[in-house]
Amino acid sequence: MSDRPILRQLSVRNVAAMILREGPISRVQLARATGLSKQTISEVVRVLEDSGLVAAVGQVGSATGRPAITYRIEPAAAYVMGVDLGGTKIRAGLADLTGAVVTEDVIDTNPRGGQAVVQQIGALHQELLRRAGIPPNRLRMVVIGSPGVLDRSTGAIELAPNLPGFDRLDVVGSLTRLLGQAPLIENDVNLGAIGEQWQGRGIGCRDLVFIALGTGIGMGILIDGRLVRGARGGAGEIAYLPLGADPFTRESREVGALERGIGTHGIIQAYRAAGGEVATTVRAIFDRLPEDLAAMAAIDATARVLALAILSVATLLDPEQVVLGGSIGIRPELLERVRRLTADCLPRQVLVEPAALGDRATLMGAIAMALHQLHNELFSLPDLPAEFGPPPQPYADAAA
Structure with a gap:
């Protein structure tokens, strides 16, 4: 959507944000909440529907007596993967575009470290996709939480003594080859803070x-x-x-x-x-x-x-x-x-x-960061003055 005019893209972002936070929601409700005209709302919703990012899910009564169609983000339009990489355990999960976790698993970290651990993450990535029946091209963002600090110039992770060999390995490059996309690597405790703020x-x-x-x-x-x-x-x-x-x-x-x-x-x-x-x-x-x-x-x-x-x-x-x-x-x-x-x-x-969140704080923070990045990529422009914002509560949790 980044090839569309700036003003229209701002409208897309505002509408998408409202659907994420409040969906299912009707076009009349969207117009009232965003201040955009009904015509603009109809055009934006059509663009989002054509892209497969939004779907009509039901009807509600209206003041005119005619039922109004309600819309929500299409959960299966894209997925993200979060990984909590620890010295003893690796926990990973897949979440849909609304933030609902569809599958997760935890395995023991290979004590050899280095490339052996990288291979474990690659295998876990394949297993989770297979288990959930998700095509690899639907996985649009991967965020990995790791101890230590990433050296962006070399791709190595420093100050992580419980992950031997990571300070001498291009971790980012190795994972990119296995995952088919470059992951974002963030400090695990930073992600724990994000996870607790998001759902904790x-x-x-x-x-x-x-x-x-x-x-x-x-x-x-x-x-x-x-x-x-x-x-x-x-x-x-x-x-x-x-x-x-x-x-x-x-x-x-x-x-x-x-x-x-x-x-x-x-x-x-x-x-x-x-x-x-x-x-x-x-x-x-x-x-x-x-x-x-x-x-x-x-x-x-x-x-x-x-x-x-x-x-x-x-x-x-x-x-x-x-x-x-x-x-x-x-x-x-x-x-x-x-x-x-x-x-x-x-x-x-x-x-x-x-x-x-207990031992799931870093995983949930990784998923939250991945959703934040993906929502910006799908619904916004990189040169807009404000970011798309943090992910909302998943629909499943909001309805509970």
């Missing part, structure tokens, strides 16, 4: 910080609804805050002082330092609360450092809310302590909430 705890929240605490720690930042990446893509690399451990050591330079202090290994070390029995998992330490005094000391210390990190972020960014995710971050025992500590330090309460 942050619905309707424009300024949000998402902190994922598990084996490591990362942060995604949304300001005025937009993702903040920084000059080199490193905005939100909270692991390197000088808290929790000595920041002036080689290990802190490689991993980050905060991650050393309150990531999985840091909590286990704190437990043992407090005189605890041998514990191999953080879950085991939480399970020993509140009877085990060493477990209490370890979790109290973790909460204190995490609260300091949140206070630092809140002071700088002033978000509407901080969403805690990850296997450790969502623990209620930790959340209660963090809330109590942050309330004692600032005159204005910092709203700290648990993530709602």
Whole structure:
């Protein structure tokens, strides 16, 4: 549609956005909502119907007594794929043009890393398309969430120690050859923030910080609804805050002082330092609360450092809310302590909430970003002054 005049394309964008948000919707309702003439609405709807992007789905009564045809986005017109690439699991899903997930799967990440993991993503892509019966040419956008930071000049992914070999491999080029299109690669925690804003705890929240605490720690930042990446893509690399451990050591330079202090290994070390029995998992330490005094000391210390990190972020960014995710971050025992500590330090309460999407936050964020890109491509022009906007709630969820 990008060859159409700018004014007509603006009309197409406005109508498509309204159908996405409010469909099924009639032409009279579209004219009333957009301020466009009935003739323009009829022409735009016809263009969208001819392109296969919009379909008539029913009728509603009208003031004239004649039933009015209602329209909605055609879900099967195009699909997107989201991938959450982790050091231990790869989760992927396909969603239709309205955002409804049609199929998803999760597999163990190949510990060899590098090209072996790239091949896994390619095989998962083929399997999901086969399972859903979707022709490959209907898959129009792929977004992959990965730890670390993408080097756009080489296609490699840096600062991702749990994905060996990715810092020496043109990941983007290798995936492009397998998928038949170039994927967008975004930091996984950034996508977790988008996922929580789209369908999780942050619905309707424009300024949000998402902190994922598990084996490591990362942060995604949304300001005025937009993702903040920084000059080199490193905005939100909270692991390197000088808290929790000595920041002036080689290990802190490689991993980050905060991650050393309150990531999985840091909590286990704190437990043992407090005189605890041998514990191999953080879950085991939480399970020993509140009877085990060493477990209490370890979790109290973790909460204190995490609260300091949140206070630092809140002071700088002033978000509407901080969403805690990850296997450790969502623990209620930790959340209660963090809330109590942050309330004692600032005159204005910092709203700290648990993530709602669990381990699907990054996947849903990848799908949301893919839909955002695809909606802009199908319904807008790249040189328009404003973007098409974030994806709406999927029809299936909105009707529930």
